[in-house]
Amino acid sequence: MQAFDNNLTSVIKSLKSSYGLAFFNNLTLQLHQLINADYTFIAKIDKERYISQTISLVAKGKIGDNFEYSLNDTPCADVSDDSVCIYPERICQLYPNDQLLIDMKIEGYLGTPLHDSNGEVIGLIVALYESTIINSEKIVALFELFSGRISAEIEREDKEKKLTELNLSLEDKVNERTTELSSALDRLRFTQDKLIEQEKMASLGNLVAGVAHEINTPLGVAVLCGSNIEDALEKLNSKVKSNSLKKSELEHLISILNQSEKSLSFNLTRAANLVDNFKEMAVGINTDDLMSINVHLWLNSLIGSLRPMLHKKSITIELLVDKNPPNFITCPAKMSQVITNIISNSAAHAFEANDDISDHQVIISAKVCSDILSIKISDNGKGMTDEVKDNIFEPFYTTKRGEGGTGLGLSIVHNLIINNLSGKLEVESTVGQGTSFNLEFPSLI
Ligand SMILES: Nc1ncnc2c1ncn2[C@@H]1O[C@H](COP(=O)(O)OP(=O)(O)O)[C@@H](O)[C@H]1O
Ligand SMILES: [Mg+2]
Structure with a gap:
């Protein structure tokens, strides 16, 4: 009894600062040794799929691989219905369809439910023996002693998992939004560049329209002067041919030609200057x-x-x-x-x-x-x-x-x-x- 109590104290101490998988494996292993079982495991229950999934398993003194099994026709199904199951012997006769127990040649079964903070069964602790169990009540009491701490750890782990998933999905969302925003920004920049280009073209358009208007006036005058010169030369030609050119007429035509030529060259120079200026400006x-x-x-x-x-x-x-x-x-x-x-x-x-x-x-x-x-x-x-x-x-x-x-x-x-x-x-x-x-x-x- 003294040895048992000492061992128990050391189990409790060793669990103080461990979490997650290390906690489950450590506890299962120590309980396993304390109760001398052949197999000891902690499992979670999935009620929808009606299965049990071990999270820590010790077989013959060693940590083993986790596995899942159907609850159909098993004593674990009764534990998951919130009963403490104590079958010191002949378990295979009581559950003749539990092939796993039969294959493993199990004789005694002890199972205690694990409850979450709402009182729902979320898992179980099970010990299997190949021979008759002698001190089953004490072992079950031991399971019950640790069940609160195990349940709390399962809940904590589940919450941590959910939190990590939430974090990841939040990160995904943030990344998604960032990508959306940066592509919206690119589109905005593109549109802005296009608008700026349009505005530049519009101001160039203003300049071109202005210059065209300015040049039109001197060019119009120049065209008029050209046709005046043409008229005057035609008259001069026909008078010379018909030998009827009077001095006064000659003087008049020469003055028209002079004026028109001056105006023509003034306006053409003005148009040329405007073009030069525009070139300089544009x-x-x-x-x-x-x-x-x-x-x-x-x-x-x-x-x-x-x-x-x-x-x-x-x-x-x-x-x-x-x-x-x-x-x-x-x-x-x-x-x-x-x-x-x-x-x-x-x-x-x-x-x-x-x-x-x-x-x-x-x-x-x-x-x-x-x-x-x-x-x-x-x-x-x-x-x-x-x-x-x-x-x-x-x-x-x-x-x-x-x-x-x-x-x-x-x-x-x-x-x-x-x-x-x-x-x-x-x-x-x-x-x-x-x-x-x-x-x-x-x-x-
Ligand atoms: N000389 C001005 N007199 C009064 N308001 C002006 C004048 N210049 C600019 N603004 C104001 O500044 C605003 C921005 O001008 P702008 O950036 O050139 O854009 P837009 O001419 O396309 O409106 C105008 O919409 C107008 O309200
Ligand atoms: Mg403007």
Whole structure:
């Protein structure tokens, strides 16, 4: 008895800090030795499948492989129905259809149910003997002594397993969502790039339309001069042929020819200049080419190309710039886009055809000082509220959604000035008074 108690104390001590499989194997092995069984096991019960599955098994003093077996016709079925089963002998006669017990030549059977915290049977502890069991009551009492701790460990392990599964499925979900989000982000970036490209093309379109309009006027005059010259030459020819040319007529025709030729060459030169200017301005609209520009000529031709757009809303544009500023090195294509976008916005947002502002005005002033080009573009239009002003550089922010606004114009301006041209920009706007953009660019030598 003393030896048994000592052994029991050492079993309890040894279980103190073990968990999971180590706990089950350790306990089963020690119980097995304490009770002198031939087979001892702890098993879990699966009521749906009506099977029992060992989680720790000791056979003849050694840890064995776990296995599962059907509960049909077994004493374990009675244990799983919440009975303590004590059959010190002749178990095979009592359960003649339990082939396993018969094959193993088992004589005595002891089984105790294991309960979870709700009182449900979740498993069992079983000891099998090849000979008659002598002290079965004591052994069952021992099983009952440990059953609480075993059940708690089974429950803890199940919960840990569920938690790990939950964690994994949560990780899967997070990964899935991350993939979805990153592909949505890619799609968004692609769309944004496309819209930015469209906006660039739109501002190029504005320039082209403006230039076409500007060139049309001198070319129209030149065509007229050409036909005047043709008429005058025809008259001259026929008078000479018929020998009827009077001096006064000759003088008149010569004066027509002179005037027409002057006008023709003036207008053709103007058209050629416009084309040159446009080339200069549009040079690689998508390139980063640096050029030395004359700020006056550059702004003048840029404004010329924007005039038709401003004309539609009866906006006059005034340029205040020193006629001979020092040359300035920059990327004119990007600068042109900045100015075009800001002025297009005055046309699109500052004025309405039927508003009560008497003079629709845009004023551009520019100066180059110590290698810094400062440009101020002001309109006397309707201005912006603080809320609008705070958002204008956000991509896709527009107050004209559905009316042609993309909300990209000023975000492109911001990006070009800050990231590409290393410049600064500031906006002042007062409702009912107008808007000013103050820009500053360093020379990009
Ligand atoms: N000169 C201006 N006067 C009044 N509002 C302006 C002016 N310039 C820009 N805005 C406001 O800033 C917003 C953003 O401009 P922008 O980024 O160019 O987009 P979009 O022109 O496509 O609307 C406009 O929708 C408008 O509300
Ligand atoms: Mg715009």
